[in-house]
Amino acid sequence: MLERWTKEAKAFIFSYHFSNGLRTTLSVVVPSVIFSAIGHLETGIAISMGALCTALADVPGTIIHKRNGLIISTILIFITALGTGLLLPYWPVLTLWVGVCSFFYSMLLIYGNRGGNIGLGCLLVMVSLMAESYSSREAIQVSFLILSGSIWYALLALLLWQIRPYLTVQQTLGDCIQQTAKYLRLRADFYRPENDITDTYREVLAQQVIVNEKQEAVRELLLKMRSAQQGTTSISKSMVLIFLDLVDMYEQIMASQIDYTSLQERFAGTQVISELHHTILQYAEELDNIGIAVSASQRSMPKVNLKLELEKSKRAFKTYQATLPTLKERADLIHFESIFDNLQHITQRIYNMHRLTRLERVKDASFDHQLELSRFTTRQQYDLTTFMNNLTFDSHIFRHGIRTALAMMSGFLLGQALHLSRTYWILLTIVVIMKPGFSLTKTRSYQRITGTLIGAFFAAGILWLTNDNTVIFITMLVCILGAYSFQTYHYITSVVFMTPFIVFLLHFLHPADFQNVTQRVLDTVIGGGIAFVFNYIFWPSWxxxxxxxxxxxxxxxxxxxxxxxxxxxxxxxxxxxxxxxxxxxxxxxxxxxxxxxxxxxxxxxxxxxxxxxxxxxxxxxxxxxxxxxxxxxxxxxxxxxxxxxxxxxxxxxxxxxxxxxxxxxxxxxxxxxxxxxxxxxxxxxxxxxxxxxxxxxxxxxxxxxxxxxxxxxxxxxxxxxxxxxxxxxxxxxxxxxxxxxxxx
Structure with missing residues (x-):
């Protein structure tokens, strides 16, 4: 068990999630620390806010999409910040502004994950500015500080890409390999008689969805790279060849499908099933090791002799087959032999993937350029026509935009009516919870509220135990890293870290320790409730x-x-x-x-x-x-x-x-x-x-x-x-x- 946890920790540290969290944390913390040291903490926080909102839009993609996304998000974030800051004194007009921004930025989901994240970043900066009140002069100053933070993050992200242009692709490919290993591990449960086959099917099908998502992510990143299509560098050629092997191997894993009830009945009381279960788990472990090595840009070496493991399983099968008296009975087992044939070919592919992680072995390797790798990717249309075509109630994104606008306006008006001091927390909760589908909103509501409660108890405990600002600041840094590292990996854990980070930040800005904790929880519950109700009542997408x-x-x-x-x-x-x-x-x-x-x-x-x-x-x-x-x-x-x-x-x-x-x-x-x-x-x-x-x-x-x-x-x-x-x-x-x- 300890070895498994160690491997998972290593996989996470070398993953895109952690490197993205590290990059975001660096971009957010550095401006605040520098300006705090010279006595201008609020200036640093404004710059950090621009960096954070721009970081949300920085999703994996080709360098062209990355650059264009950063430019567009920087412009939209500045416009949103300026408009919000100038309208703060006029709450009736501000209410309409909140509705218009919420609708427009929610509609950006029609442009895929990148568009949706750009919209989320803009809504986040809008909500954050509503926490304060500014004069027109101050609003313009803060908007330009936020703009400088956006530019700071964009330059940092592009610089890091120039230093290691293949890092994100390697991490995405490594993640895909590890998820395929998990899929194989789940399929091994079909060979455990004590497991319920129906439950195993549910888990396998759920994991199949994840594997497909990861494969699509690799296609979008890797197969659109010109160097990958042409095989001009060893590292790009290596990744393409590994991915092609992985997809072919995934098909072979699927090809191992048989009647598992019949399998368990036929081989009950023999060593065949247990040997197969053990062998398949060994294959999954080897695949896991390859995935971690690819993510970490390391060489991968076989740790288990898969040929020997497969031979043990074959021997158990042949021993049982030899006990059958007639050719007809032995022939009835032929279709079970396909399992061993597939495992044999999977063995070869795993060894080949190990070899391909060693770049010096890739020089003479080649792939079929007639495959036309670019045809395996999807083209996202970023034009005005796509936007206009979705301005109809037939579009579930349009209905989502209307719902979000109404929910945000209602949350803002409720906060004004109840004279809540931190209405923006309600709006922040609505922004991150509202999703186009009811089920996703329901899941996010549960995760957000649960994570907030756990994080609030943790923050309250730290503030109760110590008044040492150094300890609190170091804890806050850890929470920042955890919040952004787990954001795309395990959302509820991200929220657990995010809550104390915000509470500690407010502790430094406006000391009111436990009041901040309790109000954070209360506003999260209110925001979650509004998001849930509006997604259920107003044109829900079932x-x-x-x-x-x-x-x-x-x-x-x-x-x-x-x-x-x-x-x-x-x-x-x-x-x-x-x-x-x-x-x-x-x-x-x-x-x-x-x-x-x-x-x-x-x-x-x-x-x-x-x-x-x-x-x-x-x-x-x-x-x-x-x-x-x-x-x-x-x-x-x-x-x-x-x-x-x-x-x-x-x-x-x-x-x-x-x-x-x-x-x-x-x-x-x-x-x-x-x-x-x-x-x-x-x-x-x-x-x-x-x-x-x-x-x-x-x-x-x-x-x-x-x-x-x-x-x-x-x-x-x-x-x-x-x-x-x-x-x-x-x-x-x-x-x-x-x-x-x-x-x-």
């Missing part, structure tokens, strides 16, 4: 409304994925780039469907429409793509020698069922099941013939023969076709017409 679209996209992407994979089994030309793009789309659409369903489960019971059917549909979607991945893995790892004409007919049959599911979800057209093609029976007859022939060969003492190879190949393909047919039949039963979900 997840069930988005599920039909996600279901259709998932089926459609799987159709394209299956079509591309089946080109390997027929005479049609196979395109590697088309196949990989189809695979990426499946991962994205399946993750989006899963994430939307998970968010729906945290919404009120009355808004959880057709929960049971949708859960089965989500699980079956995962199984569908896993079985297609098995077909892909088998064809790519083995040269198919016996392409059967039946495969084309079976493909058309499976695609027809997928079309029917898509049509039913879209328009409610329930169609009769298509007739099972004769190709299934023909394939079964051929396999039965080969089994009999092989039994005769065994009786005659013949070893490996062509008939044996054909039998193994056809049986594997037949098993996957049957599994796909079964999954699609179940998906058709679980599918729900979109109108039923939305209108019921």
């Amino acid at each position: 997840e069930f409304r988005f599920l039909p679209d996600y279901m259709v996209k998932t089926i459609s992407s799987n159709k394209q994925y299956l079509t591309q994979v089946m080109n390997l089994y027929t005479d049609k030309p196979f395109s590697l780039i088309a196949y990989k793009l189809a695979r990426k789309d499946v991962h994205v659409t399946t993750a989006n469907l899963t994430a939307a369903f998970q968010r729906m489960l945290s919404e009120p019971k009355s808004k959880q429409k057709h929960g049971s059917e949708l859960y089965h549909f989500v699980v079956l979607s995962h199984s569908l793509s896993s079985h297609i991945a098995q077909l892909s893995a088998y064809a790519l790892q083995h040269r198919l020698k016996y392409k059967r004409p039946e495969y084309k007919d079976i493909l058309l049959f499976l695609l027809t069922i997928m079309d029917q599911i898509e049509q039913y979800v879209n328009v409610g057209a329930r169609m009769a099941d298509p007739d099972t093609p004769a190709a299934f029976h023909s394939l079964e007859d051929r396999l039965e013939h080969l089994l009999k022939l092989r039994q005769e060969q065994i009786n005659q003492g013949q070893g490996h023969t062509d008939e044996r190879e054909e039998m193994l190949e056809i049986k594997h393909v037949r098993d996957q076709f049957q599994a796909l047919f079964t999954v699609l039949k179940d998906m058709k039963k679980a599918a729900v017409h979109g109108a039923e979900i939305i209108n019921n």
